[in-house]
Amino acid sequence: MIRWILLFVFVAVIEIYAFQAVRTLTKVRWVLWAYQAISFLIIAYIAYSFTQFDRSVGQNKQTLFTMGLLLITFIPKMVLGVIMFGEDILRVISGIIREFLGNNNESFLNERRKFVSQIALGAAAIPFLSLLYGVTKGKYNFRVKKKTIYYPDLPENFDGLTITQISDIHSGSFDDADEINHAIDLINEQESDILLFTGDIVNTHATEMHPWIDTFKRIKTPELGKYSVLGNHDYGEYIAWDTKKEKEDNFEAIKDLHRQIDFKLLLNENVKIKKGNQEIALVGVENWGHNFKKAGDLPKASEGLTPEDFKILMSHDPSHWEYEVKNDRNNYHLTLSGHTHGLQFGIEIPGFIKWSPVQYVYKQWAGLYEKAGRYIYVNRGFGFHAYPGRVGIWPEITVLELKRGEKIA
Incomplete structure (x- = not known):
């Protein structure tokens, strides 16, 4: 009261x-x-x-x-x-x-x-x-962000590998089919070698994605495939369900959405991506958040891998990198995350200022971060949630290029 x-x-x-x-x-x-x-x-x-x-x-x-x-x-x-x-x-x-x-x-x-x-x-x-x-306007002001990352131990056949990353679709919030189709066109125009989606396909219910399945099926499958992981919203944790079975059925339906839009969903597992006689490991964990659901199992997802294997980790919540991944002996070269949306509010002027209130909660909240040669890229999000807009922190399609060698100063 x-x-x-x-x-x-x-x-x-x-x-x-x-x-x-x-x-x-x-x-x-x-x-x-x-x-x-x-x-x-x-x-x-x-x-x-x-x-x-x-x-x-x-x-x-x-x-x-x-x-x-x-x-x-x-x-x-x-x-x-x-x-x-x-x-x-x-x-x-x-x-x-x-x-x-x-x-x-x-x-x-x-x-x-x-x-x-x-x-x-x-x-x-x-x-x-x-x-x-x-x-x-801002919620559909899609921007393509490009970064190049250098690794001295990147296998030669993967020199120049391009990755398109999207994250936080939140399909239940969409209200403009033309704008979403424009974003899909932007994704396809990048013509990357592999496409990775780092979670939150819906706000809560699998049915939210049903009107958009055909739209997202338009994303072309690149040479090395399309892969995805789950985000915190994909578990149906934020509403009251009538029965436990209803919640479980919704979770199974959400996982099946990835198949319906032609993505391979990784559930605490890894796959080998091959080019010629060389390979890198793509590791996908379920959601692991310091303040959110901890379903991710990094040791299980990395079974069969050694510290020497070149690894790309998909983990929805960047706090996973901060609390577990960046110091892990298994040496995860690149982690791709989302989750923060940059709070959908902030100021970004490249070379001058990069600020959002979310930075007081997450050390890694938008863009590229590095520690001892290990990198994390935090995507600003494709969709929007809670506030139906974006101010200063625009929806993002990320394109990363991996190069063999040392970064030129």
């Missing part, structure tokens, strides 16, 4: 400050009434939608819309609130100083200054427009 009271107070304070900013700029009565009416309707809709959330269904189109509306509405108002609250602090300090100096000819609090409200509204417009763009 206390948390609901605190939430109500928080929302009320934010709304009061936002209204004060608007009222400072205009005294037109119908504008003020319209603003209050729209704000009330949005709050009522969001509150109603949350009361309708069904734990047996999980995320759906309505919850995605509601989350987007919540963020687009309240993050800008929070920016407004912070600036207006800052002005109030200065007003109080100014009033105390006047009282101390005995200047009682003015009221304790000065009137709000119009230019502060203008600054506040201008600052609030930045997250508002960014989040709005993220919902309407």
Whole structure:
């Protein structure tokens, strides 16, 4: 009960400050009434939608819309609130100083200054427009990211091997077939030697992928094949199932989706990828997350392999690399992960800045990382989840080229 009271107070304070900013700029009565009416309707809709959330269904189109509306509405108002609250602090300090100096000819609090409200509204417009763009355009702003990685012990026949990686499809969130088909075309245009998918084919239910099976079957099978692993969302852990069998049946159906889109699903196992008389090992583990499901079994997945074998590991959650893989004696040359989505929000300007709030949770959250010649690449995700958009961290198709030799400085 206390948390609901605190939430109500928080929302009320934010709304009061936002209204004060608007009222400072205009005294037109119908504008003020319209603003209050729209704000009330949005709050009522969001509150109603949350009361309708069904734990047996999980995320759906309505919850995605509601989350987007919540963020687009309240993050800008929070920016407004912070600036207006800052002005109030200065007003109080100014009033105390006047009282101390005995200047009682003015009221304790000065009137709000119009230019502060203008600054506040201008600052609030930045997250508002960014989040709005993220919902309407950013979630399908697919980018192809290319990296070259050098290994002195890469078998000669694999010098120049190209890998296309996708991750975190989250098919239950899609709402635009044309955009998804465009992304599939981008994948096919890379013409890589092998294609790897690192988990989260759905949000929860296998049926989410059914409208998209034919679309993803269009991904061409390259010379060395298409392989995949499971992600944390593929286990149906985030909803309440009526029966244990229902959950198990859904899990089996999710695993079969990979077959239906012509991917070989690796379940704590490895396969040898051959070129001529040489080979490398592709290792696929089930999900292993420091704060999520630990179904991955690296020793089992690596049976028959030696430290000298060149190995590419597919593991959905990058925390697996941080806590187990990077120091493993078996020497996993390259790990491919996803999971973080880069929080679908951040700032990336190559060569200048790379920031997202998710970096305070995951040390490896987007792009390429290295320790003692062992690398991990964290894909920013193909789809989206929870927030129905992306701001600054765009959906990604990764193309990695492996080269034999030392990296040229």
